[in-house]
Amino acid sequence: MAEQITREDALRREGYRHACHIMLYGDSSAKLFGKIPIKHIVLMQMRFDGLLGFPGGLVNPSEETLEAGLSRELHEEVGVAVPVGVDNHVSSCLSPSCPRLITHFYVKKMTESELKEMERAAVATATDHGLEVLGMFRVPLYFLKNGGGLPYFLSHSFISNSRAQLLSALQRCGLLSQGELEKAVRQAEQMRL
Numbered sequence: 001m002a003e004q005i006t007r008e009d010a011l012r013r014e015g016y017r018h019a020c021h022i023m024l025y026g027d028s029s030a031k032l033f034g035k036i037p038i039k040h041i042v043l044m045q046m047r048f049d050g051l052l053g054f055p056g057g058l059v060n061p062s063e064e065t066l067e068a069g070l071s072r073e074l075h076e077e078v079g080v081a082v083p084v085g086v087d088n089h090v091s092s093c094l095s096p097s098c099p100r101l102i103t104h105f106y107v108k109k110m111t112e113s114e115l116k117e118m119e120r121a122a123v124a125t126a127t128d129h130g131l132e133v134l135g136m137f138r139v140p141l142y143f144l145k146n147g148g149g150l151p152y153f154l155s156h157s158f159i160s161n162s163r164a165q166l167l168s169a170l171q172r173c174g175l176l177s178q179g180e181l182e183k184a185v186r187q188a189e190q191m192r193l
């Protein structure tokens with residue numbers, strides 16, 4: 001687990017770069033194959049380097065607030081400058097993979113129609129589409145036979161600590177239970193053997 005610090009402590013430190021990323025999510029009543037509830041929409045992206053991660057990016061706190069910088073990155077990467085506030089902040093960590101980088105993480109709940117609108121904008125107007133961002137997608141939160149769904153999803157490769165950010169946010173936002181998360185992690189682990 002990456003070392004956590006407060007948002008205030010993070011901003012007091014000198015000689016660090018800051019990156020802000022966000023989990024945009026919402027409820028849905030849609031059903032896969034007409035019978036398996038997808039329950040929630042959770043957006044992530046395929047990055048230019050082939051790793052999965054959240055939308056967001058580097059922010060310069062001497063020029064913009066962390067939250068305004070995150071909105072700017074969202075405009076570039078998903079085509080909508082989604083407003084983000086301090087109340088959306090959930091954690092700040094010393095990056096486990098990148099020295100002198102602090103990664104700030106946010107969550108924001110949106111409506112299904114706002115999320116659908118954003119998925120369209122991510123293709124139609126986002127300047128980074130097809131370049132730094134190869135695509136936005138939804139995370140499968142359900143369980144199918146033989147590890148299909150979330151367990152298979154978790155066996156992909158993720159940037160930095162974004163996999164841990166996903167797992168803790170799914171629990172924090174009440175999208176999956178502790179038991180379901182443990183089951184998904186256990187099944188994903190078995191796939192690697």
Ligand code: GTP
Pocket residue numbers: 019021052053054055056057058059073095097098101103132159160161162165
């Ligand atoms: P440029 O526009 O090219 O500067 O990229 P960016 O500003 O969009 O930066 P990027 O999103 O790649 O994030 C900067 C750094 O933060 C990356 O090099 C990773 O180390 C880290 N990072 C990227 N995505 C995530 C994420 O979802 N979670 C976490 N914890 N770190 C991430």
Ligand code: MN
Pocket residue numbers: none
């Ligand atoms: Mn079909």
Ligand code: MN
Pocket residue numbers: 056057058073076077128132
């Ligand atoms: Mn970016």
Ligand code: MN
Pocket residue numbers: 055056057058073077
């Ligand atoms: Mn980015």
Ligand code: MN
Pocket residue numbers: 057058073
């Ligand atoms: Mn950037």
Ligand code: MN
Pocket residue numbers: 076132
């Ligand atoms: Mn960029």
